[in-house]
Amino acid sequence: MRAVCNTDIFSKKLALASRGVSARSTVQVLSGILLEADSGEGVVRLSATDVELSIQTSSPAEVGEDGRVVVPARIFNDIVRSLPKGELTIEYSEAEGTVRLTAGESEYQIRAYAADEFPQLPQFDTEGAFAMSGEVLVDTVEKVSKSYSRDETRPVLMGILISFEESRVRMVTTDSYRLSIKESELATTFGGSPPSEAIIPARAMQEVGRIFSGSDEENVEVSISENQALFRIGDVLLGTRLIDGNFPEYRRLLPESFERDVAVSREELMATLRRVNLFAQRQTPPVPVSLYFSDGAVEVLVKSQEVGEAREKLAARSENTDDFRISFNPGYLIDGVTAVDTDDVVFRLNESLKPGLIVPGESKGSGGENGNGTPSPGEEKDFLYLIMPMRDPYGE
Numbered sequence: 001m002r003a004v005c006n007t008d009i010f011s012k013k014l015a016l017a018s019r020g021v022s023a024r025s026t027v028q029v030l031s032g033i034l035l036e037a038d039s040g041e042g043v044v045r046l047s048a049t050d051v052e053l054s055i056q057t058s059s060p061a062e063v064g065e066d067g068r069v070v071v072p073a074r075i076f077n078d079i080v081r082s083l084p085k086g087e088l089t090i091e092y093s094e095a096e097g098t099v100r101l102t103a104g105e106s107e108y109q110i111r112a113y114a115a116d117e118f119p120q121l122p123q124f125d126t127e128g129a130f131a132m133s134g135e136v137l138v139d140t141v142e143k144v145s146k147s148y149s150r151d152e153t154r155p156v157l158m159g160i161l162i163s164f165e166e167s168r169v170r171m172v173t174t175d176s177y178r179l180s181i182k183e184s185e186l187a188t189t190f191g192g193s194p195p196s197e198a199i200i201p202a203r204a205m206q207e208v209g210r211i212f213s214g215s216d217e218e219n220v221e222v223s224i225s226e227n228q229a230l231f232r233i234g235d236v237l238l239g240t241r242l243i244d245g246n247f248p249e250y251r252r253l254l255p256e257s258f259e260r261d262v263a264v265s266r267e268e269l270m271a272t273l274r275r276v277n278l279f280a281q282r283q284t285p286p287v288p289v290s291l292y293f294s295d296g297a298v299e300v301l302v303k304s305q306e307v308g309e310a311r312e313k314l315a316a317r318s319e320n321t322d323d324f325r326i327s328f329n330p331g332y333l334i335d336g337v338t339a340v341d342t343d344d345v346v347f348r349l350n351e352s353l354k355p356g357l358i359v360p361g362e363s364k365g366s367g368g369e370n371g372n373g374t375p376s377p378g379e380e381k382d383f384l385y386l387i388m389p390m391r392d393p394y395g396e
Helices: 006-020 073-082 132-145 204-215 268-277 331-337
Strands: 002-006 032-038 044-048 053-060 064-066 065-072 087-093 098-103 105-110 130-133 159-165 170-173 178-185 198-201 218-225 228-233 236-241 260-266 289-293 297-304 309-320 325-327 344-349 357-362 381-386
Touching: 002 053, 006 032, 006 044, 006 053, 006 073, 006 087, 006 204, 032 064, 032 073, 032 087, 044 130, 053 204, 053 357, 065 073, 065 105, 065 309, 130 132, 130 178, 132 170, 132 178, 132 204, 132 218, 132 331, 159 204, 170 218, 178 331, 198 204, 198 236, 204 228, 260 268, 268 289, 268 297, 268 309, 268 331, 268 344, 289 344, 325 331, 331 357, 331 381
Parallel strands: none
Antiparallel strands: 002 064, 002 087, 032 044, 032 065, 044 053, 053 236, 087 098, 098 105, 130 218, 159 170, 159 198, 170 178, 178 381, 218 228, 228 236, 260 309, 260 344, 289 297, 289 325, 297 309, 344 357, 357 381
């Protein structure tokens, strides 16, 4: 195998593929990057996998001799990243079992692994595939990613439930303490029969977002089969195994009605929560942040035996003027308010120990008040964040 690449372009492609390399596997070949030189296409393909997730891409090259080899990713990355701009020559000697890297007067030899031991990676199947706006996908994943579980003993909750209905896709995450739901339009409809739903690892979806953000593409192509999902972004193909199991019946958690809707300025509330959270952060168990709703106002309060007390009052709009108090985990509350991108955030609440919803409110100029001046949830009804309340140990 012999190929000549632009060092700068190849370095970026190598760094991208390396995000799929296994960090914990005892299988040596999974710690490497598979290089495949193809003179017919004039590229060097780069592939990496940790068995659960795979990334494939390619770099333009002048290929003198076709071939395949697996190169240890860490040392390979370190060397290529440190090289000056120019040309990089990659040569593999099967007899010696080494890859030679040459750039100007610099030469390096790296012991390589046999490509035959590298797993067979999936290929994109256009039948039944569909496309999503990349910006919409990134926004959707960002909004729901706060709520997936990091607990490896509950793998189903470490995924994003994706379901399809006509031209829309719904993503759902939960860690048992909060729940996020976001619906988005597909850029194109399916070429065949769409899957009803699938649980895709949140890590994989976040990686898709990072890859898209570094690309010049407009859409992300998606293909979902019985046990895997593939995402194609330009010349990058990310594959991931689906999570097997039953996602919680999240619809049962959603209240059918609410006793009060309260609208607050998102910007003012975020600033307040960040300040009062200084009295609650880094404490175990977490210190609740309490919201006291009254006629035309909401008071935000944190009491910490270790630090002290923080209290701020903000204007609020509600058709229910009864005094009401509810407490939340401050980190979870901030995550929910952050995910809303309208001028107002609306709290939909019942009793103080029953789950509440955080949903988008109205933006300026949208005329989002009822005839009596009270708030109504905004027109953007495609996102909601359900949050479980906490008991306030310092409550009255």
